[in-house]
Amino acid sequence: MRFSGKTIVVTGAASGLGLAIAGAAEAEGARIVAIDRAQSPFPHARTCDVADEAQMAAAFAGLERIDGLVTSAGIARRAKVDETAMADYDAVMAVNVRGAFLASKCALPLMRARGGSVLHLSSGVATTGTRNRAAYSASKGAIVSLTLNMALDYARDRVRVNCLCPGFVNTPLLASMPPERRARLAALHPLGRLGEPEDVAHMALFLLSDHAAWITGQAIGVDGGFNVGHMDDI
Amino acid sequence: MSNGKLNGKVAVVTGASKGIGAGIAKAFGAEGASVVVNYASDKAGADRTVAEIVKAGGKAIAVKASVAEEADVKHLFAETRKAFGKLDVLVNNAGVYQFAPLEQVTEHEFHHQFGVNVWGTIQATREALPLFGKDGGSVINISSVVSRKAIPGSAVYAGTKGAVDTLTQVLAAELGARNIRVNAINPGMVESEGTHAAGFIGSDFQKKTESSSPLGRIGQPRDIASVAVFLAGNDAGWLTGEKIVVSGGF
Numbered sequence: 088m089r090f091s092g093k094t095i096v097v098t099g100a101a102s103g104l105g106l107a108i109a110g111a112a113e114a115e116g117a118r119i120v121a122i123d124r125a126q127s128p129f130p131h132a133r134t135c136d137v138a139d140e141a142q143m144a145a146a147f148a149g150l151e152r153i154d155g156l157v158t159s160a161g162i163a164r165r166a167k168v169d170e171t172a173m174a175d176y177d178a179v180m181a182v183n184v185r186g187a188f189l190a191s192k193c194a195l196p197l198m199r200a201r202g203g204s205v206l207h208l209s210s211g212v213a214t215t216g217t218r219n220r221a222a223y224s225a226s227k228g229a230i231v232s233l234t235l236n237m238a239l240d241y242a243r244d245r246v247r248v249n250c251l252c253p254g255f256v257n258t259p260l261l262a263s264m265p266p267e268r269r270a271r272l273a274a275l276h277p278l279g280r281l282g283e284p285e286d287v288a289h290m291a292l293f294l295l296s297d298h299a300a301w302i303t304g305q306a307i308g309v310d311g312g313f314n315v316g317h318m319d320d321i
Numbered sequence: 322m323s324n325g326k327l328n329g330k331v332a333v334v335t336g337a338s339k340g341i342g343a344g345i346a347k348a349f350g351a352e353g354a355s356v357v358v359n360y361a362s363d364k365a366g367a368d369r370t371v372a373e374i375v376k377a378g379g380k381a382i383a384v385k386a387s388v389a390e391e392a393d394v395k396h397l398f399a400e401t402r403k404a405f406g407k408l409d410v411l412v413n414n415a416g417v418y419q420f421a422p423l424e425q426v427t428e429h430e431f432h433h434q435f436g437v438n439v440w441g442t443i444q445a446t447r448e449a450l451p452l453f454g455k456d457g458g459s460v461i462n463i464s465s466v467v468s469r470k471a472i473p474g475s476a477v478y479a480g481t482k483g484a485v486d487t488l489t490q491v492l493a494a495e496l497g498a499r500n501i502r503v504n505a506i507n508p509g510m511v512e513s514e515g516t517h518a519a520g521f522i523g524s525d526f527q528k529k530t531e532s533s534s535p536l537g538r539i540g541q542p543r544d545i546a547s548v549a550v551f552l553a554g555n556d557a558g559w560l561t562g563e564k565i566v567v568s569g570g571f
Contacts, residue, residue: 238570242535254559277497282559289556298551301509301544303535303570308563312497315490315562 088116089296095155096147098137098190101125103258104208105159107284108291112155115292120153122146122190123160137186147193152201155295156194158187159208161226163260168221176222183226184233191237195246202245204295207234209250211310227252231306238304247303249294254310256282277312286311326554328353331405333397335359335388335445336415338366340513341463344542345412345549346370350379352550354410357401361387361415366514388415388441394448401452408452410553413442414463416481418519420474431477438481443488450501457500459553462489463545464505466568482507486564493562502561504552509568511540535570 095112099105100121109119109129121127122143124136135142137160162182164175187207194205212220213227230250237248255261255272261281264272273281290309293299308314327349337346338360346356347370356374358381360367367383374381384400386393401408417437419430446460467475468482486505493503510530516522522539531537548567551557 239535242570243537245536247536277494278500278502278559278561279498280559286559289558290551290560293551293556298547300547301536301538301540301567301569302548302565305566307565309560310562311559312493312561315493 089292090115090117090154092116093154094118094120094150094152095157095295096120096122096150096153096190096194097157097159098122098186099158099160099208100129100132101127103159103260104253104256104284104287105157107288108157108159111285111288111292112295117155120150137190138181140189143189143193147197150197153194153197154201154203156190156198156203156205157208157291157295158190158206160186161208163220163223165219166221167219171222179222179226183223184229187230187233191233195241198246199241199244203247204299205237205246205248206291206294207248207250209234209252209306211252211254211308211313213252213306215314234306235304242303247294247299249299249302249305249307251287251290251294252306252308252310252314253287254282254308254313256284256287258284275313276310277315280311282309282311323351325353326550326556327410330354330409330553331357331401331407332410332412332553333357333359333401333408333445333449334412334414335441336361337370338363339370340515341508341511341542341545342412342414343370344546345414346381347373347377348543348546348550349410349553350374350381351377352554353379354553355380355405357381357397357404358383359386359388359397359415361385387437388413388445389436391444394441394444397445398448398452407454408449408458409454410459410461411446411449412461412463412549412553413445415441416463418478420472420478422474423476426477434477434481435484438478439484439488442485446492446503453499453501457502459557460492460496460501460503461549461552462503462505464489464507464564466507466509466566466571468507469566470571489564490562497561502552502557504557504560504562505564506545506548506552507564507566507568508545509534509540509566509571511542511545513542530571533571534568538569540567540569
């Protein structure tokens with residue numbers, strides 16, 4: 088199996104994409120260290136706030152080697168700039184940016200000896216304008232920049248760093264939407280459907296594996312074509 | 322790698338007599354695909370690619386066709402239909418390049434490179450369409466890092482690859498409804514017969530490229546082939562319109 092003997096830390100592993108990626112990696116032999124504010128369904132699950140430095144240091148305590156890191160913990164708020172409460176802005180930035188930064192800071196000392204693969208979760212909205220998601224879009228743009236920087240800073244330690252920019256995926260966040268809005272969202276993707284968490288997990292595992300040995304510093308869309316443009320007849 | 326990821330699929334790889342194309346064709350064969358190994362002139366190279374696939378237990382045929390010539394491309398897909406009856410994966414890999422300072426760029430060279438790299442890609446994709454079944458298919462265009470990283474002397478070649486990037490996006494949007502996915506791989510410098518012949522391997526250009534590549538090495542055909550296998554397979558079922566840079570970070 089691709090990940091036998093490998094330890095992969097996944098933040099946000101209790102739900103959504105983090106859960107799908109961690110589950111798929113575990114099925115291929117990885118030992119998953121699951122970090123989430125909620126309890127994750129993995130043997131090595133640690134409950135903590137990814138934005139809290141002391142809690143994260145505790146969550147990483149005792150780990151001797153890390154082969155992969157996936158930063159999937161994320162939250163979203165729907166609002167434009169003038170309607171955003173600064174507390175919401177701070178919450179989004181804390182989890183999405185500070186959380187990914189802090190997880191990297193904790194993991195890198197344990198990855199540099201042998202090399203490894205870091206995968207951040209950005210979003211299609213980082214590079215495509217989307218309405219009503221000001222703080223969320225900005226946080227995901229920051230993740231792309233963080234990816235570029237880390238790819239350069241740690242390449243000579245053989246740590247590859249990439250990020251994924253998913254389109255709209257069938258996660259609990261979307262499940263609560265009215266069917267008509269879900270259909271509208273699906274139509275934004277040239278392949279005509281929303282993504283499934285597995286669609287993103289397949290690419291995540293590919294980037295974590297040695298098959299992607301020459302790929303670093305990339306922001307890769309897994310989005311049914313969302314990024315190439317809308318499918319409305321004009 | 323050989324997990325039968327492409328079992329039952331039929332793939333055409335253009336320009337597969339050597340280099341990246343041969344690497345992709347062999348990886349596809351090892352993963353269970355039936356492979357049409359296209360070549361424009363190097364029959365011996367194509368036969369070698371086929372022989373290696375067959376020796377490893379795979380299925381492959383060689384078909385001669387220049388992707389810039391309409392009659393040749395029609396012949397390529399007619400032979401594909403005859404041998405395997407359908408098509409699931411098309412890799413538009415056939416390409417030519419010549420680097421030259423602007424003063425030495427000629428109209429002939431411009432048309433030659435655009436003819437193979439751009440028109441060849443469009444024409445091969447067009448002629449492949451009727452062979453894709455109701456489940457759609459995967460088109461993989463081999464572009465280059467030069468479309469986004471400016472290298473002096475590459476105006477014509479980089480122009481062709483910029484066009485390949487753009488048409489990849491357009492065709493992804495245009496063919497998405499038929500479940501035909503269209504993606505590009507943008508490789509950095511790869512060690513191949515082509516880069517050896519061009520004098521890149523062992524040159525200062527290679528050293529400069531490696532020193533400005535985060536992962537510190539040029540690529541091998543297998544680095545590109547593993548990405549092509551992923552894009553060709555069902556695991557990439559929601560991936561279209563992407564340009565995946567495989568360059569060690571260059």
